[in-house]
Amino acid sequence: MNTHADPYIETDFTDRQGAVLEAALGLLVEGGEKAITTAGIARAANCSKESLYKWFGDRDGILAAMITYQASKVRVSARLGGPSQSPEAFRAELEVFANDLLTVLSGETSLALNRLAIGQGSREGSVLGNLLIERGRKTVRERALVLLQSGQLAGVLRFNDRAAAFDTLYSLVVGDFHVRMLLGESVPALRDELARKEHVEQAIDRFHLLYSKDQMN
Amino acid sequence: MNTHADPYIETDFTDRQGAVLEAALGLLVEGGEKAITTAGIARAANCSKESLYKWFGDRDGILAAMITYQASKVRVSARLGGPSQSPEAFRAELEVFANDLLTVLSGETSLALNRLAIGQGSREGSVLGNLLIERGRKTVRERALVLLQSGQLAGVLRFNDRAAAFDTLYSLVVGDFHVRMLLGESVPALRDELARKEHVEQAIDRFHLLYSKDQMN
DNA sequence: TTAGTACCGTACCGTTCGGTACCATGTCAA
DNA sequence: TTGACATGGTACCGAACGGTACGGTACTAA
Structure with a gap:
């Protein structure tokens, strides 16, 4: 470091x-x-x-x-439930995480700062870009990794590579939306609370499908 | 339109x-x-x-x-294989698509134009952003939708919502990488051909797992 | 009071950039 | 040859901006 x-x-x-x-x-x-x-x-x-x-x-x-x-x-409050939970409680925990993540990323301030860093940082050694990745990504990543591990301990999830599991979770939850919002599009699936909830549930569904304890990857 | x-x-x-x-x-x-x-x-x-x-x-x-x-x-050559293929051929087809997608997105010109549009287009009605979404996203989307449908016809995939399937595919293949590259990070998984191939295979693996014909969503 | 400090408001400077005007050159048609 | 047209090169202008300097004001400590 x-x-x-x-x-x-x-x-x-x-x-x-x-x-x-x-x-x-x-x-x-x-x-x-x-x-x-x-x-x-x-x-x-x-x-x-x-x-x-x-x-x-x-x-x-x-x-x-x-x-x-x-x-x-934006210090994320790393609310971590007890190490052993029911599958339902853990799933709810995951959904809260996903919702928080989308809320942060779609915030006007976050979008503006990302636009600033991206527009500024064309060349390698982009100070603002590194700063944003370091300070923004790391915190959410930490929180998610703890969450995933507790899911594994609870026997709900199974994976070998925790980092890869996080990447998959992030991809399924955020996916295309971040770039599209950065480009100025008003993403329909994030407009109202209902659509967002539906999207989050689908994403968590898929994540569970990939990493449920009877799968291996 | x-x-x-x-x-x-x-x-x-x-x-x-x-x-x-x-x-x-x-x-x-x-x-x-x-x-x-x-x-x-x-x-x-x-x-x-x-x-x-x-x-x-x-x-x-x-x-x-x-x-x-x-x-x-950058008119994408919409090379479409015959409507009915073996599962292996279709999977190879998907991998080629994913690889092409990553190649385009990680190209210096594409990144520079995206940075330009993002940095420019803070407010809604971002002309450049819309232009980029319209001209860039649409073509790859068209190609992927055709591909997915042929996969369904070949009996390899099963899904109700073709658009949602595309979104999932895009998410799994591109994921976090686009934003990180836009921020100036040199993404390790895209540096050499080997790492990229591995990533693409993992992504397609997961996609098949989600949309194989014995799953439903 | 006196001196020091921290700050605001404003004026100023040098540079850069978007945009326009003007002139020179080449080309094509009659 | 002559004239119309498209284009390159250059000079210029006004505005905006980054950065600096200076004077004025409030507050604190001795």
Whole structure:
């Protein structure tokens, strides 16, 4: 793992700085990257440009700070049920996870930040992209891995490769939706609560079918 | 469907215009959206800015033309085998499709155009995003649906909802990879031919498991 | 009070970029 | 040859933006 060598990685912000980043996120959600100008942020947050540069270095520093700030806000509560559960309880647990995942990914702030990082990060060594993968993906992954293991301990699931099982789960739950939302499409299956619930159930159905204890892969 | 009411949708380009768009795509792949300046395109393509504005209207027109031009180039050859095949032949057919899909999505030009559309298209009514979904997704979808139907006719697959089956197939094959590549990550499972083949086989395995003729959903 | 600190608001500078205008060159038709 | 047309090259303009500098203000500590 990368031990605190990177720039742009500051995780402690004062309240004032947090408020400024909040305003910047608002601008980003509303108007895209084009709306993130230093003057615009200063105006929206009632702060001076000089403070922006003192706190975050330069414009890229502001963008990176926005990502780390937002990520630090979305600390997923890793609610883990007891290690042994009934199959029904575990399935419900999985559905909650899937629903939470879709909720996060379809959030306006998440979409805006992903659009920012993607639009910015054409070349390898994309700082914002790595930041987003590291801070966003890792947390949900951790939570899911714990969940999957508890499912295996409960005898509901069977798999050799826990990471591969997670990838499959993620694929079945999220699938095509993320990219389509990033491209601006309003995905029907995620609009209302009913359609989303149906999709989640189907996805979990398929996952259970692939990893039920009588299957092996 | 939208009948030729939109602007930005021009599908016929002269050779000279095609060469200019080619140069613009080169710039995009190399340097991201930031590199797409009118002066830069004119310089790279040895044409005048005035010609650019005469042909494409404005900068957004150039971007849209780049997408339609590239899409018109990648016409997928819808190679369809005979309607009735052996299960092994059909599975091989599916693997070829999956491999082609991953090849297209991981191509530098495709990634660059997707990054462009995503970075650009924050707000609903994202012209470039719709263009990309329409021109890109539709073709691969058509090809896959034909393929799936032939699989059903051959008795290898069973499903009620062909579209849902396609979504599952797409999810299992592409999964997380597209977004991660868009974010700048070099996905290990797609680097060398061997790892990719293994991934495709696993994905098709799971797809067959879900939609084999003794399952129902 | 005095000095220091942190911050806001604004003005300013250099650069870049989208878009337009103008001129030169080549080509084709009459 | 002459004139119309398409195109390349260059210069130019106005606006926007990143970044810096400066003055003014509130607060704190000695």
